[in-house]
Amino acid sequence: MGRTPPSAQDLRNRQRISTWLFAICFMLVGMIALGGYTRLTGSGLSIMDWRPLTGMIPPLSHAEWERQFELYKTIPQYKILHDGFGLAGFQQIFWAEWTHRFWGRLMGFVLLVPLVWFSITGALSRGLALRLVLFFVLGGLQGAIGWFMVASGFNPDSTAVAPVRLVLHLCCAFALYIAILWTALSVRTPRPVFIPAIPEARRIHALVWAICILVGITVIAGGFTAGTHAGFAYNTFPLMDGHLIPQGYAKLHPFWLNWFQNVPAIQFDHRLLATTTAVLIGVTIVLGLRTPQLGKDVHAALTMLGWLVLLQYALGVTTLLLVVPVWAGTVHQTCAAIVLTAAIITLHRLRGVGRP
Known part of the structure; x- marks a missing residue:
């Protein structure tokens, strides 16, 4: 016996879910681009603390900017590469790294909110919902790996992050991207395994x-x-x-x-x-x-x-x-x-x- 053809509602759900996942893939490519930019501009070490939620709010006062700048002055990268540049120069590299981190947090919301909605409305199968929850968890873990990478640049004898940790962060980003892309393709156009x-x-x-x-x-x-x-x-x-x-x-x-x-x-x-x-x-x-x-x-x-x-x-x-x-x-x-x-x-x- 052949398979039961999908209903019109099933086809609409596939299209909506796959479009959402493709949008996340697009954001991930943007995240990879931002990561490259922060690395090449030496911006990755400009934010000295990791606050997963409150870090979304940038400095809102001159005093807070000065506090962040004073923290940055304590690491070797400032003393060796940027010694003497003022607050304006620090703000330039700070915004690059802040944008990179903000984009990652934004992707978390773009994944989580529709995931909850599609689950409540019954558009997701149980297996697909569990897979997407796993992607959300792995995305959060990727943020932690990013901080693990950044922290390696605070060592007294270093002006950049450890290459091994950089590659780990990059590989995890690409692995997550592949998994979400493959899922989006399979939802949009189911094919035999x-x-x-x-x-x-x-x-x-x-x-x-x-x-x-x-x-x-x-x-x-x-x-x-x-x-x-x-x-x-x-x-x-x-x-x-x-x-x-x-x-x-x-x-x-x-x-x-x-x-x-x-x-x-x-x-x-x-x-x-x-x-x-x-x-x-x-x-x-x-x-x-x-x-x-x-x-x-x-x-x-x-x-x-x-x-x-x-x-x-x-x-x-x-x-x-x-x-x-x-x-x-x-x-x-x-x-x-x-x-x-x-x-x-x-x-x-x-x-x-x-x-x-």
């Missing part, structure tokens, strides 16, 4: 899975590139100081430490992963467009993925050659989320291709 039936489609399915994994690893490598300021070295392309593989790539022991602490190795690995990802996407597009059974939706998703990875690669090279200006670094980080979005959409469209 099994892999494609056509052998050629199964091959493309496996390649797109590999692309998603490679994009994720490249994002992690980019996080270490940002956290160690590796982008400010070797600002030539394609060679690094005249070498394809930079000198000193393996100077740390044990060898695996080079991937996380050695600037030449970190930047080279990010370049290599980005190039490998771009090549794999190119191969997948060629094979996919030669497989008409995939359908127009999959072909369109693959084509969009190809254009986006070209844009992202060009942005990466531009950011490097210009020695990481704030605008380029912010756009590059944001575009990484958009490339991952295209890969996830392609993977979702491939589900069940060739089956009834």
